[in-house]
Amino acid sequence: MYDDNSPFSPGTRKPEALKPVQKAAFAEERLMQAILWCELEPGLMIAEATLATRFGLGRAATRVALAKLSTLGFMLPIPREGWRVLPMSGALVGQVVDARRMAEPALATLAVDRGKNARLFELAGMIEAAGAAAEDAARSTCSGYERRFRTELASGLNPFVAGFVERLWDHSDRIVRFFESEGATPMPPLKAAAIARALDAGLTDEVRTLLDEAIDQFRTFAGNALLNNRSELALDGGSKPREKTSTQRQYDGSLKQGTDRAASRGLTVSKGNSS
DSSP: OOOTTSTTSTTOOOOOOOOHHHHHHHHHHHHHHHHHTTSSOTTOEEOHHHHHHHHTOOHHHHHHHHHHHHHTTSEEEETTTEEEEOOOOHHHHHHHHHHHHHHGGGGGGOOOOHHHHHHHHHHHHHHHHHHTOOSHHHHHHHHHHHHHHHHHHHTTSOHHHHHHHHHHHHHHHHHHHHHHHTTOOOOOOOOHHHHHHHHHTTOHHHHHHHHHHHHHHHHHHHHHHHHTOOOOOOGGGTTSOOOOOHHHHHHHHHHHHHHHHHHHTTOOOOOOOOO
């Protein structure tokens, strides 16, 4: 009997290979998720080839993805060494907090239609249900619903502003996941239902207050986690010698040239105190 589903059927075509732009997009998304979930831990030094092998990606796609993640601030190129995942620090937390305080007030002035309002209340109910459970899996589920709630809010913003706010939330989520994985007390759930009610009633000031409270909550959480972190602070990696500046290298070269000229004339040059 003739089988239309047979791989030898004339109508069956071989799946098309991904185009380079699709491979790069896939690589970017895979590496981004690895960074946001701390699968690639903060501060990790890693080579491009190692990343490609670890995640089963092409070298060209990995290179393009790393360049994009670098512009977003999640990966730092280190000359002659490879790439470094953005480290975790108090300065980073402070920068994220300050940027969120500038960007998020725009959410308070959004007009909410009936469909958007229904989606916000639905997600708020899911957040409350997941936040009431004590299991670790429930906390992860609650975090996912919170992000969907925020994304639904941001969908009404100017696309450029929305993209900026989404990146700030990416950084915030990564910071929270990192410290919670280190044993920090979990961050309380977002007051999503209160935000949804205030938006529905057109209470702009109340929405702004609730958003500010959420930022303060994040700042307090990260600050306490940093204070209780037992990691030792080191200057430039502790024992690793600090790389000389261009001025120092130029000075060393000039000193060597002067010493060589003096030696060729039979003179002895005292180094003195070169520090």
